[in-house]
Amino acid sequence: MQSLESITDPPFSQNPSNSSSSSSSSNGLYGWLFECHGFLHNVALIIPSLLFVLFLGFQAKKNFQKLSQGRSYIMISYYGCLWLVSLLNLAWCCVQAWECTPGKEMAWNVLSLFTTSGMLFLEVSLLAFLLHGNHASGLQALTRIFIISGLIVSLDLLLKAIYLFGFGVPMFIDNSEHTHQVKWGLWVVHRLVLTAIYGSILFMYHSKWRERLPARPAFYRYLAIMLILNALALFACILTGNGASFGFWLYSATIICYHALYLPLLYITFLADFFLEEDMHLENVYYSEMKDAGFFDADWE
Numbered sequence: 001m002q003s004l005e006s007i008t009d010p011p012f013s014q015n016p017s018n019s020s021s022s023s024s025s026s027n028g029l030y031g032w033l034f035e036c037h038g039f040l041h042n043v044a045l046i047i048p049s050l051l052f053v054l055f056l057g058f059q060a061k062k063n064f065q066k067l068s069q070g071r072s073y074i075m076i077s078y079y080g081c082l083w084l085v086s087l088l089n090l091a092w093c094c095v096q097a098w099e100c101t102p103g104k105e106m107a108w109n110v111l112s113l114f115t116t117s118g119m120l121f122l123e124v125s126l127l128a129f130l131l132h133g134n135h136a137s138g139l140q141a142l143t144r145i146f147i148i149s150g151l152i153v154s155l156d157l158l159l160k161a162i163y164l165f166g167f168g169v170p171m172f173i174d175n176s177e178h179t180h181q182v183k184w185g186l187w188v189v190h191r192l193v194l195t196a197i198y199g200s201i202l203f204m205y206h207s208k209w210r211e212r213l214p215a216r217p218a219f220y221r222y223l224a225i226m227l228i229l230n231a232l233a234l235f236a237c238i239l240t241g242n243g244a245s246f247g248f249w250l251y252s253a254t255i256i257c258y259h260a261l262y263l264p265l266l267y268i269t270f271l272a273d274f275f276l277e278e279d280m281h282l283e284n285v286y287y288s289e290m291k292d293a294g295f296f297d298a299d300w301e
Contacts, residue, residue, distance in 0.1 A: 036100035112172035184241030191234035
């Protein structure tokens, strides 16, 4: 993932023969923050990720109490997954220099593989929850959601691992100087599938199948944001695969937005209201959002 400064400053070379540059990227605070991707890129990733983990830590005691009282298997499991993925993502954001450091390629690829798979699991499980509709609660629903999500993400992880370690496709090492068409073709397929899924669910919201989905406008704001982000990433992958430098810059921007802001967005969309102290206030919020969405208009006709 290239820095937003890459338009004016050439990327750090990933050629192992460039020993002087690579050694400077691995020595000291300067190399950690300024080399490889650049200062703006690294700070834009690290600060939001760190702040979100600190937020989770400050809220942990109250949230654990709420979870123990609510006895919601879905929320307990999802909150635990969010903690694990948030820590993985923070580690990934903090070691961006590994991508440009000879000898760290394997560690970077493994960390990137598990971090992206963890975030994809959260995405897919939330989509599965939405498609379960208004009756997605209890242990049975949790089991179905996690089995479906686990199978999809496991298949995605396996395919990426085969291309990465079997065929040597540099899935997680980006270099604007060397366009790898197979890699960008795979990312085009990946983004195309996600864009189609988000678009299909938004279409359901505006169709006769609307009542099968949860009656919360916050979910559809989330879907709209993710549709736009994946559509931009799809466009960027197509441009980059054809050698356009703007595509590489746009792809880098979407990666920064995803790793820095997706987990807070997911928390606000899916978990924040659950952790409100007053259950009556929570019910009023849901009722107000359902009313604003027009779910009670038929009662007045």
